[in-house]
Amino acid sequence: MAKANSSAYVERYADGASSLCGQTVPWLQQQRADAILQFTEYGFPAIRDEDWRYTNVSVLDKQHFAMAQKSVSAVITADWLKAYQLVDAWSLVLVDGYFSAEHSVLADLPEGVTVMSLAKALQDAQYATVLEGKINGAVSQDENGFVAFNGAYFVDGVLIHVPAKLQVSKPIQVLHIATQELTAINTRSVIVADELSEVQLIETFVGLECAYLSVAVTEVFVGQNANVTLHKVQVESEKAIHFGGTYVKQARDARFRHDNFALGAVLARSDVHTDLDHASECELNGLYLGVKRQHIDNHTRINHLKPHGISRQLYKGVLDDRARGVFQGRVVVAEDAQKTDSQMNNRNLLLSSDAEADTKPQLEIYADDVKCAHGVTVGQLDEKSIFYLQSRCVDEETARNMLTFAFANEMVDKVKIKSLHDLILGQVLTRFPQEGINKEWL
Amino acid sequence: MLSIKNLHVSVGDKPILKGINLEIKPGEIHAIMGPNGSGKSTLSHILSGKSGYTVTEGSATYQGKDLLEMPPEIRAREGVFLAFQYPVEIPGVSNVYLLKAALNSIRKHQGQSEVDAMDFLTLVKGKVRLLEMDEKFLYRAVNEGFSGGEKKRNEILQMAILEPKLCILDETDSGLDIDALKIVSEGVNSLRSPDRSFVMVTHYQRLLDYIKPDFVHVLANGQIVKSGGAELALELEEKGYSWLEDAEASA
Ligand SMILES: Nc1ncnc2c1ncn2[C@@H]1O[C@H](COP(=O)(O)OP(=O)(O)OP(=O)(O)O)[C@@H](O)[C@H]1O
Ligand SMILES: [Mg+2]
Numbered sequence: 001m002a003k004a005n006s007s008a009y010v011e012r013y014a015d016g017a018s019s020l021c022g023q024t025v026p027w028l029q030q031q032r033a034d035a036i037l038q039f040t041e042y043g044f045p046a047i048r049d050e051d052w053r054y055t056n057v058s059v060l061d062k063q064h065f066a067m068a069q070k071s072v073s074a075v076i077t078a079d080w081l082k083a084y085q086l087v088d089a090w091s092l093v094l095v096d097g098y099f100s101a102e103h104s105v106l107a108d109l110p111e112g113v114t115v116m117s118l119a120k121a122l123q124d125a126q127y128a129t130v131l132e133g134k135i136n137g138a139v140s141q142d143e144n145g146f147v148a149f150n151g152a153y154f155v156d157g158v159l160i161h162v163p164a165k166l167q168v169s170k171p172i173q174v175l176h177i178a179t180q181e182l183t184a185i186n187t188r189s190v191i192v193a194d195e196l197s198e199v200q201l202i203e204t205f206v207g208l209e210c211a212y213l214s215v216a217v218t219e220v221f222v223g224q225n226a227n228v229t230l231h232k233v234q235v236e237s238e239k240a241i242h243f244g245g246t247y248v249k250q251a252r253d254a255r256f257r258h259d260n261f262a263l264g265a266v267l268a269r270s271d272v273h274t275d276l277d278h279a280s281e282c283e284l285n286g287l288y289l290g291v292k293r294q295h296i297d298n299h300t301r302i303n304h305l306k307p308h309g310i311s312r313q314l315y316k317g318v319l320d321d322r323a324r325g326v327f328q329g330r331v332v333v334a335e336d337a338q339k340t341d342s343q344m345n346n347r348n349l350l351l352s353s354d355a356e357a358d359t360k361p362q363l364e365i366y367a368d369d370v371k372c373a374h375g376v377t378v379g380q381l382d383e384k385s386i387f388y389l390q391s392r393c394v395d396e397e398t399a400r401n402m403l404t405f406a407f408a409n410e411m412v413d414k415v416k417i418k419s420l421h422d423l424i425l426g427q428v429l430t431r432f433p434q435e436g437i438n439k440e441w442l
Numbered sequence: 443m444l445s446i447k448n449l450h451v452s453v454g455d456k457p458i459l460k461g462i463n464l465e466i467k468p469g470e471i472h473a474i475m476g477p478n479g480s481g482k483s484t485l486s487h488i489l490s491g492k493s494g495y496t497v498t499e500g501s502a503t504y505q506g507k508d509l510l511e512m513p514p515e516i517r518a519r520e521g522v523f524l525a526f527q528y529p530v531e532i533p534g535v536s537n538v539y540l541l542k543a544a545l546n547s548i549r550k551h552q553g554q555s556e557v558d559a560m561d562f563l564t565l566v567k568g569k570v571r572l573l574e575m576d577e578k579f580l581y582r583a584v585n586e587g588f589s590g591g592e593k594k595r596n597e598i599l600q601m602a603i604l605e606p607k608l609c610i611l612d613e614t615d616s617g618l619d620i621d622a623l624k625i626v627s628e629g630v631n632s633l634r635s636p637d638r639s640f641v642m643v644t645h646y647q648r649l650l651d652y653i654k655p656d657f658v659h660v661l662a663n664g665q666i667v668k669s670g671g672a673e674l675a676l677e678l679e680e681k682g683y684s685w686l687e688d689a690e691a692s693a
Contacts, residue, residue, distance in 0.1 A: 383493075388530035390514035391490050391523075392540055392600065393547035402543075406534025406583075413534075438543070 003043025005061045006145065010040055013153055016067040021119035021156060025128050031136055035151030042145035051144070054326040054358045055269055055297045059241070065184035065213040067153060068096040073179040075208055076103065084175055084206050084235075086419045090115055091173040097155040097185040103175075115172055118157035118188060130161060134190045138219035138247040140273070146243040150217045154188040160201065164194040164223070171200040171417055178207030178214055178240065185214045191230075195223035195251070201230045202420060205244070205264070207237035214265075218246045222254035222280075229257040231420060235427055236264035238292075248274035248282070252306075255281045259414065261424050262288040262296045263431055269297040276302065276309040276337075286315035287411035289431050290323025290355070297326040304337035313344040318408055318432070319355035327359045329374070335366040344374040349381065349407050398436025405429070405437055443468050443639045444489075444509070444608055449500035451488050458484045460664035461500070466608070469636040473650055473675060474643045476661035477683050482643045483527055485661070486612040489641075490524040491517050504608065518544070519551035521607030525597035525614050527643070532584035537596065540584050541566060541603055548604060569602040572632065574625050590617040598629045609633070610641045615649040627652030647679040660686055
């Protein structure tokens with residue numbers, strides 16, 4: 001049955017859809033057509049859906065977001081970019097979803113490494129072949145309505161391909177910038193790391209002060225014994241709605257790490273799903289900071305499909321004012337996945353009595369010889385620690401701010417890329433009371 | 443320096459300190475001994491300003507000021523230092539950050555400017571050596587993952603850097619092996635001065651071999667039941683506390 005909210009989009013997007021990238025690629029045209037049907041049927045998720053019970057996106061029924069068009073914004077100057085674009089990294093910039101050659105820094109990529117606009121890649125038979133089976137190859141068939149919406153209408157995105165045995169010397173950043181009021185920005189990213197390769201990636205989401213809907217789907221293929229780290233820095237505009245889905249396929253012995261710094265947007269949801277093969281490892285970290293009326297949802301699913309896999313999850317949330325944080329983590333250990341070693345942790349700090357944290361760890365274990373643990377905490381600052389700091393001359397307000405910062409900083413400190421670490425640290429500090437915290441001493 | 447008069451303290455409805463009297467003059471070292479649960483930590487806490495206690499009677503005057511009226515951080519800036527019996531772990535705050543924050547708060551309180559970064563490092567590293575600690579400890583989170591002995595040493599490191607006037611050591615010697623005890627004691631002894639006083643809570647006479655007290659007090663059931671010189675500690679070591687409690691009961 002068609003959903004009202006999706007039918008309206010399908011109608012209004014019909015014109016724009018005919019000029020989206022990949023027109024000359026038959027398999028993609030078929031996938032887009034299928035996605036439109038699926039989106040029409042699913043609509044945007046409703047809270048009836050178990051995976052969405054804490055996150056209400058019914059605002060999308062009332063508010064229409066037009067398909068983002070390619071544009072040039074005078075606001076994005078070199079100076080403006082400095083706050084988000086990493087030095088010592090290659091960066092591909094997408095403005096309202098469309099590749100911006102002008103702002104991207106892609107010179108001198110190592111030989112064999114591809115970092116390019118997805119739309120461009122689809123125009124080139126050589127790259128289109130790489131993409132076949134990869135676009136919609138990691139995301140499962142029956143994902144939620146956002147994924148179908150994205151599959152139907154993505155305008156551009158990125159293809160990153162690292163050839164076998166190559167260790168990419170510098171990080172690669174994909175910088176998403178939103179500039180247009182009341183638009184929907186759909187991007188698709190495909191990351192392929194061939195066997196024994198190593199790469200560090202950053203996805204940054206930022207926007208000008210306006211209301212928009214950002215829907216970004218990233219598919220990652222980590223080859224045998226390859227190592228991929230993906231840092232996501234979500235600092236969308238205060239009025240933005242963000243849906244980001246990262247879907248990963250890990251081959252045998254592959255390592256994947258995802259850090260999600262969810263700091264912006266009024267309503268944000270991040271999904272990370274990964275499938276682990278024999279002895280592959282994944283580490284999922286998250287820090288979400290909510291103030292005012294922000295709603296930030298993190299959703300993970302780890303499928304241990306084969307033996308000896310290792311998964312680690314640590315998500316920390318700090319919620320102030322009337323903010324709400326959600327963590328839903330699901331670990332599925334298949335019958336065949338003996339000797340799985342899995343840990344899932346979610347810790348929340350509530351700074352106000354109106355703030356809320358909902359946390360739901362789920363373990364589904366079908367194998368009998370596994371080590372799986374999970375832990376969840378929701379609490380306030382520890383009074384003993386406050387007194388300890390006071391006894392060391394620190395006033396109470398500063399002590400509270402220090403402890404709040406320290407709680408969040410554990411996650412920031414995991415970031416080893418210096419410029420990225422500093423960028424995130426700066427973003428974290430501006431979002432919380434910092435009275436008494438001396439940045440120079442950190 | 444510190445004058446405690448008829449101090450009564452309760453937690454909820456439960457009286458814990460029941461009329462403590464204690465006079466501490468500059469330069470003196472007072473040892474407080476007593477059975478478990480007698481109120482030694484409560485006394486340390488109430489002096490340093492921990493919340494959760496009610497003073498029902500009596501007073502504590504520090505350098506002429508009403509100590510019990512001051513917020514804990516003001517007491518600390520005025521020179522009261524508590525080395526905790528159970529130091530708290532503060533993940534995410536480095537030792538060096540806390541030291542800098544504390545030292546600069548004291549300087550600000552005294553109307554001095556912020557400490558120069560190089561001078562600070564020189565000072566801190568000197569004290570780290572004095573306590574035979576590894577410099578790496580400076581950059582680790584406060585007490586996080588430290589062993590019991592390392593935590594105690596870290597307390598004394600903070601004390602050595604902040605140079606307080608009134609040092610309250612709550613069982614700093616518990617859990618230290620002999621070598622560590624010697625190092626910590628040397629650290630404490632190096633801080634002795636005519637205008638600095640110490641209150642040392644301990645269960646073991648052993649500590650007093652290294653740091654010789656001027657007075658020893660026995661705290662039992664919320665009261666000081668006996669005071670004497672250093673020799674009292676030896677007597678306690680030999681006979682335990684029961685003879686004092688019995689004496690108190692019959693008195
Ligand atoms: N917050 C509290 N709530 C209830 N009772 C308390 C509280 N704090 C202390 N007490 C009680 O007060 C008494 C004195 O405790 P305190 O910790 O001061 O003893 P202590 O002499 O330091 O003991 P120890 O030698 O074991 O360290 C004990 O009976 C203890 O249980
Ligand atoms: Mg005690």
